[in-house]
Amino acid sequence: MQGASQKKLSARVKRIGGQVAGIERMLEERRYCVDILNQISAVRSALDALGIELLTRHLETCVLGHGSNSEHESAKPMTQQELLDEVKTALSRFLK
Template structure:
């Protein structure tokens, strides 16, 4: 049995939460600063990867899939300009 796309995202979020909890434990244990910084870098990378996956799915299902059977259930009907503006806003927030 394969996991649904939502289940895969949820699993990734739980792993990231575990990594963040690990950083807290490392701080409590007064671990070496560079080790903690390495773990922070790993969390950033995992979050970036998750963000790219979500952005890709948004483009596939909410932008390109608008009006088709691939459209996300929660997607709002928008004009092409509104969709473009939404993508620009999402990208600018994600890339900060």
């Protein structure tokens, strides 16, 4: 992953961490349940957006770019069927 892209993802994860910490504070402060549920919903949405970004990047670099030396440095050599199976597994876990 490129430097600017990595920084963008890291910033997003830190924001999500702040939202989760906010939920903890809300619980400690005995805030109204619906307000806490709304914050939980916002965290889920943020995590979904992060997951979509990562899945998209994986498809672009590791699947479509497979064998072109543009894939992630940790990507192992795989056949097209193995790549497809990996994407299916990742999607099924992500969509649960």
